[in-house]
Amino acid sequence: xxxxxxxxxxxxxxxxxxxxxxxxxxxxxxxxxxxxxxxxxxxxxxxxxxxxxxxxxxxxxxxxxxxxxxxxxxxxxxxxxxxxxxxxxxxxxxxxxxxxxxxxxxxxxxxxxxxxxxxxxxxxxxxxxxxxxxxxxxxxxxxxxxxxxxxxxxxxxxxxxxxxxxxxxxxxxxxxxxxxxxxxxxxxxxxxxxxxxxxxxxxxxxxxxxxxxxxxxxxxxxxxxxxxxxxxxxxxxxxxxxxxxxxxxxxxxxxxxxxxxxxxxxxxxxxxxxxxxxxxxxxxxxxxxxxxxxxxxxxxxxxxxxxxxxxxxxxxxxxxxxxxxxxxxxxxxxxxxxxxxxxxxxxxxxxxxxxxxxxxxxxxxxxxxxxxxxxxxxxxxxxxxxxxxxxxxxxxxxxxxxxxxxxxxxxxxxxxxxxxxxxxxxxxxxxxxxxxxxxxxxxxxxxxxxxxxxxxxxxxxxxxxxxxxxxxxxxxxxxxxxxxxxxxxxxxxxxxxxxxxxxxxxxxxxxxxxxxxxxxxxxxxxxxxxxxxxxxxxxxxxxxxxxxxxxxxxxxxxxxxxxxxxxxxxxxxxxxxxx
Amino acid sequence: xxxxxxxxxxxxxxxxxxxxxxxxxxxxxxxxxxxxxxxxxxxxxxxxxxxxxxxxxxxxxxxxxxxxxxxxxxxxxxxxxxxxxxxxxxxxxxxxxxxxxxxxx
Numbered sequence: 001x002x003x004x005x006x007x008x009x010x011x012x013x014x015x016x017x018x019x020x021x022x023x024x025x026x027x028x029x030x031x032x033x034x035x036x037x038x039x040x041x042x043x044x045x046x047x048x049x050x051x052x053x054x055x056x057x058x059x060x061x062x063x064x065x066x067x068x069x070x071x072x073x074x075x076x077x078x079x080x081x082x083x084x085x086x087x088x089x090x091x092x093x094x095x096x097x098x099x100x101x102x103x104x105x106x107x108x109x110x111x112x113x114x115x116x117x118x119x120x121x122x123x124x125x126x127x128x129x130x131x132x133x134x135x136x137x138x139x140x141x142x143x144x145x146x147x148x149x150x151x152x153x154x155x156x157x158x159x160x161x162x163x164x165x166x167x168x169x170x171x172x173x174x175x176x177x178x179x180x181x182x183x184x185x186x187x188x189x190x191x192x193x194x195x196x197x198x199x200x201x202x203x204x205x206x207x208x209x210x211x212x213x214x215x216x217x218x219x220x221x222x223x224x225x226x227x228x229x230x231x232x233x234x235x236x237x238x239x240x241x242x243x244x245x246x247x248x249x250x251x252x253x254x255x256x257x258x259x260x261x262x263x264x265x266x267x268x269x270x271x272x273x274x275x276x277x278x279x280x281x282x283x284x285x286x287x288x289x290x291x292x293x294x295x296x297x298x299x300x301x302x303x304x305x306x307x308x309x310x311x312x313x314x315x316x317x318x319x320x321x322x323x324x325x326x327x328x329x330x331x332x333x334x335x336x337x338x339x340x341x342x343x344x345x346x347x348x349x350x351x352x353x354x355x356x357x358x359x360x361x362x363x364x365x366x367x368x369x370x371x372x373x374x375x376x377x378x379x380x381x382x383x384x385x386x387x388x389x390x391x392x393x394x395x396x397x398x399x400x401x402x403x404x405x406x407x408x409x410x411x412x413x414x415x416x417x418x419x420x421x422x423x424x425x426x427x428x429x430x431x432x433x434x435x436x437x438x439x440x441x442x443x444x445x446x447x448x449x450x451x452x453x454x455x456x457x458x459x460x461x462x463x464x465x466x467x468x469x470x471x472x473x474x475x476x477x478x479x480x481x482x483x484x485x486x487x488x489x490x491x492x493x494x495x496x497x498x499x500x501x502x503x504x505x506x507x508x509x510x511x512x513x514x515x516x517x518x519x520x521x522x523x524x525x526x527x528x529x530x531x532x533x534x535x536x537x538x539x540x541x542x543x544x545x546x547x548x549x550x551x552x553x554x555x556x557x558x559x560x561x562x563x564x565x566x567x568x569x570x571x572x573x574x575x576x577x578x579x
Numbered sequence: 580x581x582x583x584x585x586x587x588x589x590x591x592x593x594x595x596x597x598x599x600x601x602x603x604x605x606x607x608x609x610x611x612x613x614x615x616x617x618x619x620x621x622x623x624x625x626x627x628x629x630x631x632x633x634x635x636x637x638x639x640x641x642x643x644x645x646x647x648x649x650x651x652x653x654x655x656x657x658x659x660x661x662x663x664x665x666x667x668x669x670x671x672x673x674x675x676x677x678x679x680x681x682x683x684x
Contacts, residue, residue, distance in 0.1 A: 070653045077644065152653035225658035483676045553673060561681040570681050 051190050058184020058210030058438075059147060062174070064160055065221045066256075066433060070303055072161050072175065072266075074168075074211075076556040079123040079146040080131045086114045086140030093138050097121065100132045123166065124148045144389040147207070149175075155263035157224050159279040160217075160378070160431070163266035172269075172277050174432070175380040181435050181443075185210040213470050214436040218254035221389050224245055226553040227259035231528070235261045238511075238533035244281050244410050245550060248525045250418035250516060253427030255376075256524070256554070258411075282376060285407035286529065289494030289539065290344045290476075291514045292365075292403035295416055296352060298463045299342055299364025302424075302455040303354045308338050308462050312351040319347040326350060327346050337464045342475045344491060349401040353392045358397045362389040364410035366399075367454045368416040369426060370408050376429045384408040399424055403494055404504075417514045420467075421488075421522035424460040426451040444562040446460045464488050468519050480513055480544035482552050484562025488522070489515020489547065491539035496532070509537035517555075517565035 034042065080101070087093050090112040098105035101122050106262040111119050123145050133141060149164045157368035162173020170179035187210060204310045231243040247257035264276045278284065300306050317331030326386070328345050340348030354363050365371065371386030385407045392400070401403035411429060419426040435443045455463070467488035470477045476491045492512035498505035516522040526552070528543040536542055554560075561570065651653040654660070 069656070070649070075646065075650055123649075150650065152650055153657045153659065156657065156659065219677065222658050225662070229662070308609060552676070556679050559682050562676075570683050 002237065004439065007026065014526045021228035027428075033446050037235050048120050050193055052193050053188055054206075056185075056189050056206045056210055057168065057188050058186070058212060059207045060149060060164065060184055061182040061436070061438065062212040063182070063215045064435045065197070065217055065219050065224075066215070066254075068222050069197065070152055071157060071219070071221065072149065074147050075150045077126075077146045078119070078454060079144045079150045079203035080114060080125055080130070080142065081120045082138075083140045083142060084112050084114050084119045087112050088139060093136075093140075096136050096138065097133065097141075100129055100136070107318045110155035116171040117505075118142070123426070136295075145207075146228070147377050149266075151266045153221060154267060156221060156228065156263045157219055157258065158264040158266045159260045159277065159387070160219065160258045160281075161266060162379075163269045172281055172377065172379075173266075174217075175375060177265075178432070179433070181206070181213045181215060184212040184438075185446060195407075208438075211438040213438060216433045217438065217449050218256065218433050219258065220256045222557055223550075223554050224257040224259060226557065227257040228261065228263065228502075230546045230549040230553075231259050231261040233540060234528070234530055234533075238530065238535045238542050240511075240542070241532035242280070242532065243528070243546070245529070246410050246414040246527045247554060248414045248429065248527075249416050249423035249551060250427070250522050250525050253415070253418065253432045254429065254433070254448070255411075255414075257550075258431070269384065270322060272486060278366055278380065279378055281410045282374075282378045283380040283382055283409070285382045285409050285512050287406065287496065288403040288408050288413060288512055288529075288532070289364055290346075290402050290494035291407075291413060291490045291512050291539070292408075293344065293349050293369050293401065294420065294463060294467060294490045294514075295340055295365060295370075296349055296361060296401050297337055297426050297466065298420060298455050298459055299367070300352050300356050301337070301462060303356065303360060303364075306337055306352065307337065308466060310337050310534045311335065312337070312340060312342070312348045314347045314351070318345070320351060321350060322394045325400060326393050338421060338469055341490065342469045343468045343578065344470075344476045346402045348400040353397060353401045358389040358392050361397065361465070362386070362392075364454075366407075367411055367426075367452075368419060369451075370416065372410055374409075374429050376411060378429050378431060381411075382409050403492060410529050413512070413514050414525055416526065417516060418525045418528040420463050421459050421516040421525050422460075423457040424453050424455040426454050458501065464519050464522075467515065475561075476540045477513060477515070477544050479540055480548045480551075481546055482517065482555075484503050484564050485517045485551075485555065486563055487515060487518035487551065488515040488519050491544060492523055493539045508532050508548060511537055511539040511542035513539050515547060515551075517551055518560075520563065522559070523560050524551060524554055526554075 024028050024412050060074045062070055062074070085088070091109050094112050096107045096110035098108050103122060103298070108121065130143065134143075136522055147168065149159070149168065151161065160173055162175035162177075163171055165171050168183070168184065170176035175182065184207065189206065193207075203500075227247055229243045234240070235243040243261045245257065245259040246255065248255050258279065258281050260280055262271050262276055269277060301308065308579055309333045314328060314332040316333055317328045319326045324436050326346050328347050330343050331344070332339075332343060332345055332348075335343065335345055335348050337352070340352070366387060371384055373383045389397075396405050415426065415429050428451050430446055430448060432446055434445040437443045467490055468486055469475055470491070471481045471487045472478065472487045477489045480489050482486055490513070492510075492514070494510045494512070495504040496508040498508070509532065511533050512528065514527040516523070516525040528546045528548050530542045530546070533542045546549045
């Protein structure tokens with residue numbers, strides 16, 4: 001090999017070496033750039049390829065009755081939309097879709113012709129509608145997961161539970177009052193996606209994970225049903241405007257039923273008037289009539305102004321107070337306090353208040369919780385109206401003794417009667433027993449809470465005896481008497497203020513009955529209020545039979561045997577081993 | 580002497596030639612085994628992946644069905660429905676006082 005040829009080869013080798021060296025240097029530099037300098041940016045870009053941010057709205061929690069039956073729950077549904085660009089034949093497809101969803105085809109066609117990439121069609125469609133739409137096999141239809149708030153018992157306790165809007169926010173009742181507990185968490189999450197862009201952690205599971213808490217009520221759905229049925233019966237029988245009933249345990253303040261009629265179905269709240277959405281038991285005060293006499297008599301005895309045997313002259317049925325004359329339904333002369341209650345004498349009550357004075361009357365009524373909110377926690381609660389005694393004229397004071405010129409809610413009446421049934425101790429009413437976390441564990445528990453003692457135990461027992469006489473033969477509330485049980489109660493018939501003002505109407509009344517049983521150890525307090533009954537307006541005729549029906553059926557259901565001596569069938573559960 | 584040395588060298592080369600295919604064969608076999616095992620594992624992994632996916636799908640369906648059944652049970656067990664069936668289909672009515680049996684508490 002010549003020297004020149006050798007040189008040439010060396011030169012070529014050097015060139016190749018330089019080339020490879022440069023190439024390797026370049027690769028190295030690029031590796032440093034990728035691995036060190038641009039690593040954060042590139043990692044973020046890579047992450048964006050397989051992750052995405054989604055907005056999660058956790059499912060709303062459930063509303064359960066005291067036996068864990070679902071009164072309100074959330075179920076999965078689908079919403080349908082369309083990518084208008086992909087719709088091949090808007091006119092034909094709009095007709096087909098509209099016939100399944102029962103919507104206006106003309107409007108839908110216009111929207112599908114817009115060529116927008118997302119046209120919402122209908123939210124919360126039924127599973128059958130979804131199946132039919134999928135069967136149409138229309139290109140461009142988009143199905144999205146959605147949820148529906150569902151009330152499986154339909155109208156049962158509809159006004160108490162309330163309802164939610166389309167954005168799953170509570171709008172009425174407990175749904176509104178406890179929205180912060182029930183509402184699922186709203187959050188943004190980074191989720192992992194697969195190559196086709198689908199989320200690896202499905203949205204439904206995330207919705208479950210961030211779901212809201214649940215409410216366990218004190219309501220018993222069976223007693224609620226019994227009360228609603230009795231109310232429906234009385235309202236339709238007497239062609240009344242409406243009715244309400246409360247069933248309460250006096251020892252704990254737990255509300256077992258809060259019934260209203262006309263009914264309301266929260267599954268289709270828009271089909272009902274706004275009037276029927278309200279839980280009128282807590283929101284609507286009314287003039288209660290003679291049921292208030294019990295509280296006046298109780299406080300007069302408790303403060304020592306009189307005893308159950310004190311006698312008052314009842315003016316033979318007519319008594320002039322100021323410029324007005326007060327009348328009794330039954331003309332009476334001298335009556336004991338017990339008889340005043342038994343025959344529901346207005347004049348007798350006025351005479352008692354003339355002894356006690358208006359300040360004592362005011363103190364006793366506020367003591368029983370009238371004129372104040374009960375603190376139930378249900379939205380829109382009214383405190384009723386009870387003006388200060390300084391504003392009362394003589395006739396006002398007289399009217400208040402028999403439940404006119406003031407207003408109370410049905411709940412306040414139930415709480416007041418519970419205090420008498422509970423040996424004079426006023427309990428805070430309970431509608432929500434506890435709240436649960438989305439894991440099912442107890443978050444907050446609401447225990448029975450004593451508010452105050454309003455009358456002595458002795459007075460409470462004496463008043464119960466007097467109330468017992470009201471439901472005995474000859475008393476105004478005899479139609480509430482329940483065979484085998486010692487029922488205590490009081491009727492109430494109140495004139496309503498005439499529509500358009502100008503004093504009380506001669507035709508519009510509120511009929512009420514409130515009471516409890518058994519006398520010695522009261523288990524249930526029941527209040528029934530019927531608004532504007534037409535065939536008869538007396539509490540004894542209209543409300544007392546409904547009270548009796550609710551009490552009897554609730555006692556049967558709760559296995560509370562009669563307390564009076566009578567033949568009864570008692571079954572014992574044998575454990576087998578001891579028999 | 581030279582002839583012997585040449586023969587010994589030739590035998591050594593022959594032995595090496597004989598040794599080399601055996602070693603390579605073993606390596607090849609190991610490699611093939613590894614390939615088969617790897618392929619087998621991959622196939623099994625994919626199969627298990629599909630099974631898991633099916634099971635997950637079945638679980639989701641069962642979960643959704645369970646929820647539907649719970650709601651259905653609530654609806655079917657509503658007092659209104661039971662009372663209607665008792666009255667209309669079974670001819671029952673609310674009991675009178677003397678017809679009630681109390682359980683001893």
